Amino acid sequence: MTKKVLEIKDLNVGYETYRGVTDVIYDLNMEVHKKEKIGIIGESGCGKTTTMKTINRILPNNAVIKDGEVNFNGNDVLKMKKKELMKLRRKNVSMIPQDPTASLNPLFKVKTQMKDILKYSKEHGEDIDYKEKSIELFESVALADPERVYESYPFQLSGGMRQRVCIAMSLATPKDLMIADEPTSNLDVTIQNQVLDLIGKILEERDLSAILVSQALGTVKKFVDKIYVIYAGTVIEIAETKQLFDNPIHPYTVGLLEATPKLTGGGFSAGIAGQTPDYIDPPSGCRFQPRCPHYSNECENEKPKMIKVEKDHYVACWRS
Amino acid sequence: MKKYIGKRLFWALVALIGLSIFIFYFGRIIPGDPIRMMVSPQTPDHVVEELRESLALDQPVYTQYFYWMRNVFQGDLGFSVYSRRSVTADVQQYLPRSLELIAYAASVQIVGSFLLGIFAGSNIDKWQDHITRLFSYIGVSVPAFVFAIIFQLVFSQNLGWFPTSGSLSEGVATPSRVTGFIGLDALFSGEFFTIGNYIWHATLPAVALAIPGMEQVARMIRSGMITINQKDYISMARGYGLPERTVRFKYLLRPSIIPGVTVLGMQIAMMLGNAFLVELIFRWPGFSRFAINAMLRSDLNTIVATVMIVGIMFAIINIVVDTLVAYIDPRIRYSGS
Ligand SMILES: Nc1ncnc2c1ncn2[C@@H]1O[C@H](COP(=O)(O)OP(=O)(O)OP(=O)(O)O)[C@@H](O)[C@H]1O
Ligand SMILES: [Mg+2]
Numbered sequence: 001m002t003k004k005v006l007e008i009k010d011l012n013v014g015y016e017t018y019r020g021v022t023d024v025i026y027d028l029n030m031e032v033h034k035k036e037k038i039g040i041i042g043e044s045g046c047g048k049t050t051t052m053k054t055i056n057r058i059l060p061n062n063a064v065i066k067d068g069e070v071n072f073n074g075n076d077v078l079k080m081k082k083k084e085l086m087k088l089r090r091k092n093v094s095m096i097p098q099d100p101t102a103s104l105n106p107l108f109k110v111k112t113q114m115k116d117i118l119k120y121s122k123e124h125g126e127d128i129d130y131k132e133k134s135i136e137l138f139e140s141v142a143l144a145d146p147e148r149v150y151e152s153y154p155f156q157l158s159g160g161m162r163q164r165v166c167i168a169m170s171l172a173t174p175k176d177l178m179i180a181d182e183p184t185s186n187l188d189v190t191i192q193n194q195v196l197d198l199i200g201k202i203l204e205e206r207d208l209s210a211i212l213v214s215q216a217l218g219t220v221k222k223f224v225d226k227i228y229v230i231y232a233g234t235v236i237e238i239a240e241t242k243q244l245f246d247n248p249i250h251p252y253t254v255g256l257l258e259a260t261p262k263l264t265g266g267g268f269s270a271g272i273a274g275q276t277p278d279y280i281d282p283p284s285g286c287r288f289q290p291r292c293p294h295y296s297n298e299c300e301n302e303k304p305k306m307i308k309v310e311k312d313h314y315v316a317c318w319r320s
Numbered sequence: 321m322k323k324y325i326g327k328r329l330f331w332a333l334v335a336l337i338g339l340s341i342f343i344f345y346f347g348r349i350i351p352g353d354p355i356r357m358m359v360s361p362q363t364p365d366h367v368v369e370e371l372r373e374s375l376a377l378d379q380p381v382y383t384q385y386f387y388w389m390r391n392v393f394q395g396d397l398g399f400s401v402y403s404r405r406s407v408t409a410d411v412q413q414y415l416p417r418s419l420e421l422i423a424y425a426a427s428v429q430i431v432g433s434f435l436l437g438i439f440a441g442s443n444i445d446k447w448q449d450h451i452t453r454l455f456s457y458i459g460v461s462v463p464a465f466v467f468a469i470i471f472q473l474v475f476s477q478n479l480g481w482f483p484t485s486g487s488l489s490e491g492v493a494t495p496s497r498v499t500g501f502i503g504l505d506a507l508f509s510g511e512f513f514t515i516g517n518y519i520w521h522a523t524l525p526a527v528a529l530a531i532p533g534m535e536q537v538a539r540m541i542r543s544g545m546i547t548i549n550q551k552d553y554i555s556m557a558r559g560y561g562l563p564e565r566t567v568r569f570k571y572l573l574r575p576s577i578i579p580g581v582t583v584l585g586m587q588i589a590m591m592l593g594n595a596f597l598v599e600l601i602f603r604w605p606g607f608s609r610f611a612i613n614a615m616l617r618s619d620l621n622t623i624v625a626t627v628m629i630v631g632i633m634f635a636i637i638n639i640v641v642d643t644l645v646a647y648i649d650p651r652i653r654y655s656g657s
Binding site for chain 2: 053056058059060061062086087088089090091093095097098099102103104105106107108113116117120121153155156166169172
């Protein structure tokens with residue numbers, strides 16, 4: 001077995017809200033090995049972004065990390081001091097955001113933001129030519145007219161260009177783990193595939209470990225080796241990509257797959273009745289039980305353990 | 321950007337002309353005969369009427385307006401029946417003093433509100449935040465003149481750190497008049513002691529005038545920082561490994577201050593009106609005190625001049641604020657409107 005790059009152990013994260021502290025991420029476990037490409041799928045609001053933001057600790061400040069470990073190359077990120085954390089963010093983990101428009105500061109030119117990223121990455125020498133390096137990065141993500149992009153404010157660019165800028169920023173220094181959090185969900189349908197292909201190409205060329213997040217299996221299946229299915233802040237099924245596609249076991253996974261009509265985007269929860277729980281008072285036992293077509297009493301009493309059903313295929317459901 | 325400012329200038333001018341018509345008309349339909357108020361009760365009717373004619377007060381309002389307009393362009397704001405000389409002379413004497421006081425108060429307000437706002441916004445829910453919140457409640461709920469009275473009692477009468485009233489100590493001569501602004505005139509003639517003395521006198525009234533708005537703006541900057549801190553682009557900036565001070569003082573601060581800057585402008589514009597009681601308490605020889613007294617005596621030309629001056633202040637500060645906001649936020653600058 002190759003080295004573990006990332007290991008999340010029994011993670012519990014919530015948010016402080018005016019109604020109290022929520023329980024979003026609930027005993028979540030996950031592993032990413034060196035050069036492995038992981039897909040994470042789950043409905044909107046099931047805690048995908050929250051989990052990803054825990055990895056380099058960029059959660060909003062009303063978030064509460066209650067318990068658990070996030071080990072990166074063996075060091076617990078949650079216990080890291082400022083200096084180690086800075087190093088992690090600069091050298092180890094990169095993030096492609098869900099919403100490129102919201103992820104670029106609207107008041108600063110692309111070049112200003114790019115320059116600071118390059119400057120503080122401490123990867124390039126003092127005498128680095130920021131413009132040249134930025135343009136090189138822009139070219140590597142196939143941005144048309146990189147000179148203009150460099151001089152522009154984010155609002156002067158199209159959505160697709162903004163996402164390419166974000167991808168370029170994430171590539172400013174070579175990293176061990178690339179996280180792409182629904183990188184296409186806020187883009188026009190016509191350019192979603194272009195951006196996905198770009199990310200696929202980057203993954204292939206650079207041989208990174210990667211986590212690709214999506215609401216739909218179809219979006220990620222081309223790129224990833226293994227898939228984690230998340231529901232309400234907890235992992236309910238893990239399998240090799242093909243296995244999951246051919247033989248989904250958890251009723252939620254089945255629903256999710258049935259509800260994925262096209263390759264990219266749109267309307268999955270239609271396939272499963274109901275919606276993600278209220279995280280102030282989530283259902284007891286299996287969090288999916290109120291929506292499950294195969295509900296039985298034991299589902300309510302205890303959280304199902306993750307059990308092996310075949311090689312490289314695990315599921316947390318009382319039926320299996 | 322030029323087009324943006326040009327457009328604002330144009331509309332400010334339109335608004336000011338509208339304001340002048342409005343105030344001119346209302347000034348003349350309010351009850352009370354300004355001529356009767358200016359002469360003694362025994363004055364015979366024909367003298368009153370002659371006076372009325374000589375001041376053109378017997379003409380229809382629009383004719384009076386055009387006379388007034390024509391004179392304004394010649395630098396003549398009319399005759400004041402209160403001070404019995406030209407309003408222009410009154411304005412030249414009193415306005416610079418108030419403007420200097422306001423400039424001082426505005427500087428205190430700008431620096432203070434930014435420092436307090438950032439201080440609180442960088443330490444949300446810690447003691448620093450609670451202390452500034454306490455200050456804000458006091459600052460927002462207590463009017464400027466109460467601070468003026470307290471400051472005068474404590475810092476000048478009890479502690480003796482500052483003079484109780486006036487704008488220059490006895491024996492300190494007013495610098496020879498170049499601009500009418502004492503601070504500037506003293507600077508031109510190199511009288512640095514005079515400048516210091518003047519600033520010393522202006523400190524308590526300026527701080528009293530600055531405090532209420534300062535607290536309000538500090539609150540806005542604080543809440544701006546909280547809101548912006550939740551934005552994705554801030555967590556992403558942290559995620560790239562930028563140092564916390566770069567994130568906070570560059571990427572977070574700039575978008576956070578926009579609402580604060582707008583309110584700050586309004587607060588400064590309103591100071592001329594708020595200065596009245598403060599000027600009264602510190603016997604500051606300024607325009608607010610003069611203007612209110614003139615108004616209470618239905619001195620028409622002074623009323624019109626005062627309202628127009630306040631209007632012009634608002635217009636100028638509005639344009640400055642809009643320009644500043646456009647400078648901070650490129651989306652406004654580039655949208656062109
Ligand atoms: N700052 C916050 N304060 C309070 N609650 C939050 C905050 N951010 C997210 N949440 C809540 O946490 C839950 C999980 O949100 P998260 O963004 O992680 O979901 P997601 O799986 O990424 O969804 P999507 O596919 O829509 O991006 C949601 O119920 C959301 O409302
Ligand atoms: Mg998300």
